[in-house]
Amino acid sequence: MLSAKTQLLSLLVFLLTQPCFSIDFITPNQPLKDGDFLISQAKTFQLGFFSPGNSTKRYVGVWYYNFPQKYVVWVANRDNPLSNTSGVLTIAESGQLVVAYSEAPEAPIWSTNISLSRDNYNNSARILDNGNLVVFRDLYSDKNVLWEGFDHPxxxxxxxxxxxxxxxxxxxxxxxxxxxxxxxxxxxxxxxxxxxxxxxxxxxxxxxxxxxxxxxxxxxxxxxxxxxxxxxxxxxxxxxxxxxxxxxxxxxxxxxxxxxxxxxxxxxxxxxxxxxxxxxxxxxxSWTGPDGQCEKYGHCGAFSTCNSFRIANQGCDCLPGYTDKFEGGTTANSFVGCVLKPGASLCRSGEGFRKVSGIKVPDAFNAELQSDLDIKACHNLCLKNCSCTAYGASRLNSDKGCLTWYGELIDIREFSDGGQDIYVRVDHDELAKDSKKKILKVLLPVLFIIVLILVITCWVLRRKKRERSKRNLTMSNGSERDDIAFMERFSDVRSSNESGTTSAEVHCFSLSTIIAATDNFSFANKLGEGGFGTVYKGHMRGGQDIAVKRLSITSKQGLEEFRNEIILIAKLQHRNLVRLLGYCIQQENILIYEYLPNRGLDRFIFGGKSLLDWRTRFNITMGIARGMIYLHHDSRLRIIHRDLKASNVLLDASMNPKISDFGMARIFGNDQNEDTTNRVVGTYGYMSPEYAMEGHFSIKSDVFSFGVLLLEIISGRRNSSTFDDEKTVNLVGHVWDRWLEGKPLEIVDPSLEESYDVNEVLRCIHTGLLCVQESAAVRPTMSEVASMLCNEKTPPAAPEQPAFILKGKGYLGPVKFSYNTESGGSSGAQMTVSIVNGR
Missing domain, CATH: 2.90.10 (Agglutinin, subunit A)
Structure with a gap:
């Protein structure tokens, strides 16, 4: 009779010889030879022998199971390779897990080196589903773990x-x-x-x-x-x-x-x-480090900060109260740190602390953790010790715990978003600068109000003087009379906002102030130009950057549009609408806006490889939609923009979109939905057919413009682009042709590669085509557009014939286009096209 142990061993040998059978463990009687593998129970990781790259040496390693390439995540004998394929991984008689040559198992080249206190013949090793190779005593249990590969990464x-x-x-x-x-x-x-x-x-x-x-x-x-x-x-x-x-x-x-x-x-x-x-x-x-010079340790030296967006001094700048070691010297293009400003004293001389925000805190090699102190107690502790150079909270969102630094402050980086605050020790003179700034913050508004009162008084007196001499004015003075009348007609802009309360946010600036801010409209400050005139970047004395829109003499935007834009933007407040800061009507018509550093959306999606990934494009699209919903439905007055296009969507530093240029906009009452004009204004290619042909406009006219813009954002091409191999005259026709052919993804910007969500892009194309339908009646509202973009289901309606496309290929009726949304990725997308033939 065979013993139970012999029978169990025979059964195990039989199972191991069966096809498609894999094991995840090693025992003293079941070693792993070169060419064999262990596979974890859930088939996530595989263990075996391998040769990396072009090497012929053999190693025992762990890699992902069934991936297209061998991505090795752990190596046992990384510093002790085998020279041939006769290696074996086994549990030795000592109980250790070893790598050795099969012909010399008693001389391992690598071992787990476990401290063993008793007979360990029954030890086993197992590859787990998290990639950890574990040696167990007797049984497979967390309580019997002797050694883990995760302890030796x-x-x-x-x-x-x-x-x-x-x-x-x-x-x-x-x-x-x-x-x-x-x-x-x-x-x-x-x-x-x-x-x-x-x-x-x-x-x-x-x-x-x-x-x-x-x-x-x-x-x-x-x-x-x-x-x-x-x-x-x-x-x-x-x-x-x-x-x-x-x-x-x-x-x-x-x-x-x-x-x-x-x-x-x-x-x-x-x-x-x-x-x-x-x-x-x-x-x-999803994260890389170090990413740029500023992330390398101590790049700027002591008492300095590093900002990757700062061009001068290799991105380096000194902390408050400190100055460049070689400022004014001969060490060009070399920044080695900062020193205390000459004559400054930081010990019992009226010193204090300056706050530095949004940073990576200094290296804490010379810091102490004060776990029981709040930030106020930490301030007092640091102030009493002349060696303490800075302090700051050690934990975010906690009232307790702080760090105090002694000696040099090294390896500080500035972040555009996030980061922590520290308080740097500075001398009395540096604190005095802060006091002056605080006083100026109080005095400047007071002085501004006084000056504003004087300006208004002078304006009133001047107006009365002009009224008295009005009868004597000649035709050559007509422009001056227009300015006076203009100021009378929109004086309410300066006195009230949409809710009827007093507002001081929209100001009347003098021409001299604008000239000083733009350096006399210098070419270096020019941001762009169009039919309305030229836009310049300006810098106000208070430190605020502005955008100055200077209407040219031949501008398409006349006095009425100028007044219209001021009234509309002053009364509309929304995160996705550009903010108007003021205006000037002295000698010429000028508008002053908030400065948006990334300027127009057209700079990012047209003219070469785009800088925007799909997620950023989608977020910009939703921001534009929210702004249009506010104009059409949520503001006190219903606003029809009439000139929505890529160049009229500006981007702030965080790539948030803001709709601009309201010179062509029209105000509707709450009960009014449409109107007709004899003067068609706007940009061809974005105009709806009923507006371009008949002067008829409504909120559906803006929906058409949004649809064209949405297709441009997806494709990275202007609607006016030509397609040599097509019979279409514009982008809308090109997209429609691909839609009919069941190949809509061919219009996606190639720079996106495969980084986008297929179902989301298909939903956006579908929604864009619904917006540019020839009939205004069947176009969705902006609220419905936003709902369709955010909804993971297919939009309920099939798009009909778009406007302004060649019909050489024939229009076959409405197209029904569906796609599977159950899968989150592109591999799960399934497309079906059904064409209803017309009679």
Whole structure:
């Protein structure tokens, strides 16, 4: 009779020899030979022998199962390769997991080096579904873990893998790069948490020197990574931080099993978080570091900040109270740090602190954590100690805990969004500047009101004088009379806003003020020009940037349009409408707007490779739609814009759209829906057919213009573009042809590649075609447009014949176009075209 153990072993051998059978464990009697593999139970990871790149050496590693390429995430014998394919991974008699040559198993080249206290013949090793290779004592249980591969990471940071250190022993878990694509040996770059005194910080190291500092933990993330790609809001992953008496560590977990992500420390010194796109079968970087000079450790030296958008001094600038070491010297193009301003004293000489906002806090190697102090107590503590150079809150959204810095302040970066605040120690003179600024902030409004009263008084007196001499004016003075009448007709703009309350936001500026702000309308300040005239950038004495619209003598926008634009923009308040700051009617007609640094949308979507990804384009589209909904439905007066186009959509610093140019707009009463004019104004290509042909306009005229603009945003081409291989005369016709052929995605801007959501783009094309239908009656309202864009379902109506297209191919009737929205990616999109033939 065979023993039970022998029978079990025979059964196991039988199962292992069956086709398509895979195992995930190693036992003393079941080693893993070169050419065999272990596959985790859920088939997410695979373990086996491999040769990286062009190398012929063999390593034991872990990689993603069934991916198009072998993305290795962990290597056992990274610094001890095998020279041939006779290797074996097994549980030795000692109980250790070893890599050895099959002909010499007693001489391992790599071992787990476990401290064993008893007979461990029954140890086993298993590859888990998170990619962790684990050695167990006897049974597969969390209580029997002897050794984990996650405690010895290589160049990849996986979910549930820790980076950190044990405080008592100094044992560290850190990510280190490969030497090269062909050599997974321990490279020179590492990603690790370091404990400087009492303050843990995250760094990328180049050998023994910091290469990028990511700052201390602030309760949400590390202070140098305000936009680190942990998508808690989308429930994709969560970031955890441990800091107790035993260890300080950091790890993250995945809450959506379909989300595949990893962080890699590249052999070139670049760290990236990579997210897998199953549709394109590629990795997309959601975070990269260091990204630019400012992210390299200490780039600007001591007592300085670095801003990647700052051109001068390699992006460097001094903190308040400090000056460039070589200011005015001969060290051109070299910035090595800042020093205290000459004559300044920071010790018991009336010194104080200046706030510096939106930054990565300085390196905390010389900082102390005050865990029980609030920010006020921290201020007092730092002020009493002359060696304390700065202080700041250690945790975001917390009243307790702060950091105090002593000595040099190094590795500070400025962020355009996010970041933290610190308070830098400055001398009495620097504080006095702050006091003067505060006084000016109070005095300037008072002085402005006084000046405004004087100006209004002078204007009233001048007006009365003109009235007395009005009968004696000649025809040559007609323009002056127009100005007077104009001011009378819209004087209410300066006195009330839409709700009827007093408003001081729209001002009448003198021509001399505008000339000074624009440097006499210099060519260097010119932003652009059109039929209305020229737009200049200006800079007011108070530091505010403005956009100045100067109407030319031959402008298509006359006095009535000028008055119209002032009244409309002054009364309309919405985040997606441009804000009017003032006007000037002295000698010429001028409008002053808020300055939007990214200028017109047309600069980003036309004329070459676009700078906008699909998500940004979609957000801009929704912003324009919200602005139009406000004009059509939500404002006190119903407004028809009549000139909506890409160049009339301006973008602020955060790429938020703002609709501009209301010179052609018309006001409707609450009960009025349409009107007719003998004077057709606007831009051909964006005009609806009923308006261009008959002068008939309504809110559906603006819907048509929005539809043309939406198709331009998707395609990156103007409606007036030519298509040599087509019979169409414009973009709308080109899109319609592709729609009829069932190939609408061919019109998408090639620069987007495959980064967009197919279903979302199809829905946008469908909605755009509904907007440009020839019949105004069947076009949707802007509220319906916004609903269709946001709704994941197919728009309910099929588009009919668009306007202004050649009909050489024949119009076959309404087209029904549907697509599957159950899949979130492009691979799930299915298209059906049904053409109803006309009789």
């Amino acid at each position: 290589t160049n990849t940071y996986l979910p549930e893998m820790k980076v950190g250190l044990r405080k008592k022993t100094g044992e560290a878990w850190f990510i280190s790069s490969w030497k090269s694509p062909d050599d997974p040996g321990t490279g020179q770059y590492s990603y690790r948490i370091v404990l400087n005194g009492t303050v843990p910080q995250l760094y990328i190291y180049d050998g023994s020197k910091p290469y990028m500092g990511m700052g201390p933990w602030n309760g949400i993330t590390f202070s140098g990574l305000p936009a680190y790609g942990v998508d808690v809001a989308d429930q994709l992953s969560q970031l955890f931080y441990i800091d107790d008496e035993n260890e300080v560590s950091n790890y993250y977990t995945i809450t959506n099993s379909s989300y595949v992500t990893r962080s890699v420390m590249d052999y070139t010194g670049v760290a990236q978080r990579l997210d897998w796109n199953p549709q394109s079968e590629t990795w997309k970087a």
